[in-house]
Amino acid sequence: MNRVLVDNGNSGDILYCPAFQQMGIGWEQLVPTNAPLVGFGGTRVFPLGVVTLAVTVGDYRQQITKNVAFLVVDCSSTYNAIIRRPTLNLWKAITSTYHLMIKFPTNYGVGELRGDQVAVHKCYIAMMEMDGHLQAMSIEEHRIATELVERLEDVPLDNSRPERTTKIGTFANLMVSQALATFLKENRVVFAWSHEDMPGIDLPVIVHRLNVSPSFLLVRQKKRVFAQERDIDRW
Known part of the structure; x- marks a missing residue:
């Protein structure tokens, strides 16, 4: 054909x-x-x-x-x-x-x-x-739009860092919501907002290394320009 x-x-x-x-x-x-x-x-x-x-x-x-x-x-x-x-x-x-x-x-x-x-x-x-x-x-990809089953409210986990919050549902009664908020605050160490909040991770797990022969000289590539929404800090 x-x-x-x-x-x-x-x-x-x-x-x-x-x-x-x-x-x-x-x-x-x-x-x-x-x-x-x-x-x-x-x-x-x-x-x-x-x-x-x-x-x-x-x-x-x-x-x-x-x-x-x-x-x-x-x-x-x-x-x-x-x-x-x-x-x-x-x-x-x-x-x-x-x-x-x-x-x-x-x-x-x-x-x-x-x-x-x-x-x-x-x-x-x-x-x-x-x-x-x-x-x-x-x-065309089929996209299924889902609606929230219940409204969510912010729960501050650290009074000294008001930006560190999580969300819980509002369908539970007041006693359950307060108990859940207290539990989350007491265990806020499991939350991470940056890489510095995860000091216990083994380096071989989070560090990416290239299998390059040390006999080759390193070459710096020219800077690439990204779209504004993707132009974030890269490490």
């Missing part, structure tokens, strides 16, 4: 409906799924189903055959299918976007797939002329 996009970023293999129909696969082989795909524009596309196909890559004898579960999608695309990260991991494949090549181990040496520069250019031009949100999609 030609015009297969190799995408290292996302986690779902996609087979577009026109290619699915031309392969003569019966609709009864589709397994229903409720995981929508989300494009760049935020548009959701619900797959028609999942079909598992045996995919052979490489040339005889340096080839492998693996079963791949494809999400069948009914929308426009310049590609027939998209192969993504889990399948590449299954193949133990190494990809090179610069060389348009994939290499993978087989029982008879290293197999390889080579892309066509002309075909890639044509697909890219056609893709730019289409709606961008239909071209690159990822599986």
Whole structure:
């Protein structure tokens, strides 16, 4: 099959409906799924189903055959299918976007797939002329929003350090809440707000060491700029 996009970023293999129909696969082989795909524009596309196909890559004898579960999608695309990260991991494949090549181990040496520069250019031009949100999609993660069963209240553990608090529920009666607060205050030594509050941890447990030969000189890398929300003190 030609015009297969190799995408290292996302986690779902996609087979577009026109290619699915031309392969003569019966609709009864589709397994229903409720995981929508989300494009760049935020548009959701619900797959028609999942079909598992045996995919052979490489040339005889340096080839492998693996079963791949494809999400069948009914929308426009310049590609027939998209192969993504889990399948590449299954193949133990190494990809090179610069060389348009994939290499993978087989029982008879290293197999390889080579892309066509002309075909890639044509697909890219056609893709730019289409709606961008239909071209690159990822599986939407199902997030279950949970609500608190009961309201929580802050309990100060150290009167000299008002910022050191914990939370307890409010459903318990007053006597139980007071007993629980007293118990937590008496055992506040088990709480830790910084690394200095954990002096008893064995160093081999918390210290990360690189297995580097001492014969090599150390090299200082240039400073990296992080997004503001991640630009915190690092140690």
